[in-house]
Amino acid sequence: MFASVFFLSAISIDRYLLALHPVWSQLHRTPLWVSSIILGVWIFATALSMPYVVFRETYDDNKGRVTCQNNYAVSTDWEGKKMQTLRKWIHVACFSSRFLLGFLLPFLIITFCYERVARKMKERSLFKSNKPFKVMMVAVISFFVCWMPYYVYQGLILTKNRSLLFQLTLLLTVITTSFNTVFSPTLYLFTGENFRKVFKKSVLALFESTFSEDSSAERTQNLNSEADI
Template identity: 40%
Template sequence: MEDFLYEDYANYTYDEDAAPHEEPVFQHRSACTRDALCVSLLVITAAVFVLGFCGNGLVIWISGFKMKKTVNTTWYLSLAISDFIFCAFLPFSVAYMFMERWIFGYFLCKFFSSVLFLNMFSSIFLLAIISVDRCVSVVFPVWAQNHRTVRKASVIVALAWLLAVGLSLPSAVFRDVQNQMGRTVCYNNYTSHRQSHQIVVLSRFVAGFVVPFFVISVCYSVIILKLRGNRMTKSSKPFKVMTALIATFFVCWLPYHVFVLLELNHQRYGRYVLSVGLQVGTCLAAANSFLNPVLYVFMGNDFQQRCKSSLLSKMENALGEDGRTTSRYLSRSSSVDARASTHI
């Protein structure tokens, strides 16, 4: 994610005396195949690409073309599109990691990074939106039943994407290509805007992690307390699923943001530490794109009971539950129709 130039955190150089465009005196050769960590990350990233591309593509096909449009399918379709686009661009990252040089030109350097950050933010915002929607449906079932509409959900999704576009613009502005020690690199050029690096990183951390994680944690905590307060709730599955959602978001995104923040003061930390940290953090962040359909779709209620049906039938049933999971725990104590779309 953060620039996909893991081995060279000095991309954020402010040395105005540097001569980045001098002709190289030797030809750079990739050493990735001789590095166990690099090979491992290549394999993991390739696996994320295959699983995420296929999994999210299947969700898009089912929720977008095989099912009636509902609020839930609107959330899932938008989330799947975001993760699908992210995974579709991962081969560029794999090629860059393997060759340790950028061969796709100036335009794709800017476009590639911008698209990745666009989908990073849109995916995270949609996860937060889904959490708020579920919380409102549980705490205010009457209001949710009367006001949750596909049109309003579509407007919210559009606003989330617009905000994501705004936050991804710095990648297009500061991304650059240069020849460096015998290789072409795609990097962030903050030489003329020394404070921009700090502003961009901090804004990404706050908008892309702190606020969404707070919203997700609060919403699912409220749902858990609501369900635990209901004496008719006997199954522990909702609590396990929601705990998994929070833990997955935290584990996938925290390491990435930690090392990006450490990079702001890279003089205090070893080159190897930052390099490895950025590689591992980026890989974990990418893994979130194929874990989303698993957690938000495939873990739908009664999934195990549908094992005899086809894969497409399973997904269609899971996506179309439209709130039956949480309502099952609340229906005996609520006078409201349990079809308030509180799917967990």
């Protein structure tokens, strides 16, 4: 969850820099720079995920049912009053940090970057159609629609709400988060203005390089044969 959201934010910032600061981008967008960003995303995502590894426990309700839950007090004392209070505050802290860093901040970054990119592109009249603007709008809306139900569901868990709304939100969360896993990469990959042209050129270049290598190898073999003669 964290990694995918952070990568979408990084892509948005990259497009923002390309559109509004092209000279700086050409000078600084090196393979080393990109590798550092990717490594940083994975480290940050792993760090934010660690609390949910630490707090995960199995809980026996003494009725023959064992469930996997978060015990934010890191204790087997599920009924103690002090532990209940401590668990509540740690739960609130985890939910707040996850919401702010995993949803609100990335959403603001993506919205800001694409709004500025769209405005700059419109000022320069770089696009002949409205397709790129629609794609950017879909990227922002899809991010909000796909992830907001998840945080509503987590908020209901925090408030211990187990009403019909909780069950409906759980179902919606499963659908939207699963859909986002497929939709986001597809959106960013296949809606590029020149994707088909680039794809065809890449395929043609691959075949040309392959045939070129074959021809070169054949010429080398013929030269070697002539030298042997």
